Amino acid sequence: MSILKEGFPFIIPSFAVGIILLIVSRFTPAAIVCIAIGSVLIIFACFCMFFFRDPHIEITQGEKLILSPCNGTVMELTEEGDEKVIRVFLSIFSVHLQRAPVNGTVVDVTHKDGKFFAAWNPRAQAENEQNIITIHGEDGVYVVRQIAGFLARRCVSWVKAGDILKAGDKIGMIKFSSQVDLHLPKTAVINVKPGDKTRAGITVMATK
Secondary structure (H helix, E strand, C coil): CEECHHHHHHHHHHHHHHHHHHHHHHHCCCHHHHHHHHHHHHHHHHHHHHHCEECCCCCCCCCCEEECCCCEEEEEEEEECCEEEEEEEECCCCCCEEECCCCEEEEEEEEECCECCCCCCCCHHHHECEEEEEEEECCEEEEEEEEECCCCCEEEECCCCCCEECCCCEEEEEECCEEEEEEEECCCEECCCCCCEECCCCCEEEEC
């Protein structure tokens, strides 16, 4: 298992300052304060190592499969116009990188500034900060919508228009708890229900 590069700005300074404070605590009257703050920083660094983990996985293979773009818990299944939408909540304990649900070509990546409502707030998917990654597959258009949440403050996309993807390829991440919406053609047959746990690149969300 590796660590995503986005985690290092959190991990390295926290760990370094934490160690320095623990060393300084041996030579200062404010030892208790130094130990307390240093310990908190080291614990935070360890948490960030866990949060920004990038575990090795075996991508699910098969014909007509639509894979999960994220790890999390299915919140809602809905329809919007000529699309079906699966909304997934990512807790702070979920792996936070996203993957392509199908083979295809990225036709657009749009960043939208916005608010930071909690994922369970109905206004979140429309008004929160988000990245909208549109993929043109062989049988239709798929959209992975990375949505910032109450704690999540930044959506990161690693792809751009013109990139050719295979199902399961890494496409981005969201820093801290968040939400991912997967938009599918209306003809897709949904394979999950609210409350189901999903794993990026492994769980079959639907079939074509």
